[in-house]
Amino acid sequence: MHFEYNVKSGDFSNAGSASSQIKKVLKQLNVDSVTIKRIVVALYEAEVNVVAHSFGGTIFADVTAEEIILVLKDTGPGIPDITKAMQEGFSTASPQVREMGFGAGMGLPNIKKNADKLEIRSEVGVGTEVKIMVKLS
């Protein structure tokens, strides 16, 4: 099953809408609640990243009985040093974003913690693609 959601740059008010819709789907699919939580937390973090850092993007979600694959594709500045971005506490967020409670530098590490597999591809000045895989059974 395939789902797509658009994510607007800077629209923090709606950051989380894709993850809450995916959550509803997973509940209907009777995925166990611990797994749902991992998926939703990872997706929410990734969604906020797109809102905060990119010029906008799309979330593609594919669900099968075995796994869920979430791909977040954005156009934007890209990540110059992925290894650095994966470190806890590393953040490039502006003070305004931090004031809103985002940008603590826990995003990517938190996604990694909750995903079974995480792949990040990024090109500076072009955009980023984050692929999150979580096993469902």
Place this chain on the structure above:
Amino acid sequence: MDKQYFHHALKISEPNCIGCTHCIKVCPTEAIRVKNGKAQLFENRCVDCGECFRVCPVNAIYVDHDDFNQIFNYQYRIALVPGVLIGQFPENISTQQIYSVLIEIGFTHVFEIEHTVDILLEAKEDFKKKNPVTKPLISTFCPAVVRLIQVKFPALVENLILLKSPLDIAALYYKKLLTQQGIPESEIGLFYITPCAAKIAAVKSPVGEDKSAITGVINLDFIYNKIYKSIKQTGKEYCAVPQKDELDSKGILWSLTNGEKNTSSGRALAIDEIHNVIDFLEKIESEEISDIDFLELRACDESCAGGVLTSGNRFLTVERMKKRALFSDESQNTDTCISKELQKYKDYLIDNMNVSKIMPRSMLKLDEDMSEPIKKMGKMREIMDYLPKTDCGMCGASTCQTLAEDIVMKRADITDCVFIQRIMEQKGSMSLNEAVAKMKRIWGDKFNTK
């Protein structure tokens, strides 16, 4: 369907139900459908919040409470009273007067349940220490919220504080108190006067306990009328009971919004009204909001002052209760006889405070294993493409989404939709008579020609 039976205090009276869409529209768990011109309840989804009871234009939804006269089956008849009872009356009717009428009408003892909150708070601090990682801890005071979490937020059952409510502690206390005086248990009747339907359900089929200590539950609205009538008719102040110990302000305010929150250490929040609660729990579940230590969640607007069985205007109730709390603070009656008496039983009560693990019972799942629901969901999405998304309710379900779900669950048919019917009529694949017959199955006699 879950085979397990859940007691529901909310019942639908078929003869009274006129088959409209008020209840299906407000139900926060999509637990009601209209079939045959009558509202029908999906029992495993209902959380007894009472929203349907509030909006029913013909009072066809009623609360199944215990008969008042059953109190006389017991020699010792204890009225366990919530603080909001006092708040129902205008200020010129005193607490003492209300108590004395309760004795007049047949109770032998009156006890305000919120006397036990100090003991609960001690147990709660202890519970917090034993569960330092779980955040936020969620209060189990509101039984509709507990049930809501079980059916709609199964991941959050882990966050529920597994302690008895002030009501259950009060029942435990009073039973112990009387049995220690040599009174046999069989002669003790503990009756709770309830401001809401969910409390009835919680007593009849408790969550996390095998059996409730409470003998029966009586509708607060019924008692309110009985008390008011008695006061109006006699027009004088009784003194059938000596001046009772007043509750302290913490106890008085406990069942109001912020009552629990204000006694909680750390970062605590209070949310009232069931849709607000749902919105907030969505965010908690996705960890969009974190670092909250404690959540007070109440299904009713203005918490128990807005309970579905209360008679007074909830804002006036809150006003009176706040005044009472202020007065209680000024008279500084924190060290009352009741609190001293309760202290004697503290260890016993704390030892018996825990409830067992609360299990989730998700209502959202389309099927047990994974591949079936994926097929069903695919079908649901396909169906949604055909449905008008007007959420008109004419199919008997609250929204098009709910109808789509009912269709894949084989509880409904796509031709239940009036839009689909019209399109089919136009295409010649359904006759007008067939369409009318369809609507008759949903709306019953309304489609009889007059």
